[in-house]
Amino acid sequence: MDPDAAASTEQIKEGAAFVYRLREEIGKVIVGQRYVIDRLLIGLLSNGHVLLEGVPGLAKTTSVKTLADTIDADFQRIQFTPDLLPADLVGTLIYNPRDGAFTTKKGPIFANIILADEINRAPAKVQSALLEAMQERQVTIGDETFDLPSPFLVLATQNPIEQEGTYPLPEAQVDRFMLKLSVGYPPREEERLILDRMASTEPTAGVEQIITPADVLAARKLVDAVYIDDKIKEYIIDLVVATRDPKAFDLDLAPFIQYGASPRATLFLTMAAKAHAFIEGRAYVTPQDVKSIGSDVLRHRISVSYEAEAEEMTSDTITQRIFDGVPVP
Secondary structure, three states: OOHHHHHHHHHHHHHOHHHHHHHHHHOOOOOOOHHHHHHHHHHHHOOOEEEEEOOOOOOHHHHHHHHHHOEOOOEEEEEOOOOOOHHHHHEEEEEEOOOOEEEEEEOOOOOOEEEEEOHHHOOHHHHHHHHHHHHHOEEEEOOEEEEOOOOOEEEEEEOOOOOOOOOOOOHHHHOOEEEEEEOOOOOHHHHHHHHHHHOOOOOOOOOOOOEOHHHHHHHHHHHHOOEOOHHHHHHHHHHHHHHHOHHHHOOOOHHHEEEOOOHHHHHHHHHHHHHHHHHOOOOEOOHHHHHHHHHHHHOOOOEEOHHHHHOOOOHHHHHHHHHHHOOOO
């Protein structure tokens, strides 16, 4: 192995050492859910927001809050409800009758980690209030623009939109989430562990703070330094192009795709693959990194057609067929 590459690998392993401590600390509260925890870490390390979808009771909120508790950073939980207003999120101007001046009252979005709990319980105007914050990392109140703290991360949860009393997220907002996680039921063995640990009136033990925002920013620089070969870059582009033009890869999927993934998917898939390699302690990206994280990046960026719905094909099914059909370098 090249000496420079070996040094880089050692640097990555040293920089990623905190990942194992975080997993261990989070494991004091959360049973299993390795998939969810690792994806939350990937979002944190690659500066990408994460949307978790699943039925109630699967520890989505608890997972996010526990991760936030392990970081010495500002954390805000915002409970989205039908009567929430955009000003409740970003802040507003308050008039002072004594001097006739307006003062700015910042909202809870001015924090490092935002838990947007049940984001699809609020109407579109509130969900859209997040767009500028998520994309530009800034908020406009009145005629003044304020930068959000760094790092800034939105971790949102939602119940499936078929349930009563929910509002589908606007497509523009869904696309701003780097990852959309599909949280499923735990295996029987893990459910037994949950029962043994949680079936008590006593509160669960807390977790210790492991890292600081400065540590996160330093780790992000290492993630950026993870090597990705040109062949893997081409593979990523092939995967995204296959969502728009499946015929180019001899995939009979065109009737099932209304529209495919945008260039943002290419960027996010590259960044997420680097972060996945980083948490695995590697200084280079493999095709398996791309495959491991690919569905979470693409599932909410492929809009299925009515024909696909008629045949009960989901975006996950289409994504899997794309990964099976596109040649791996």
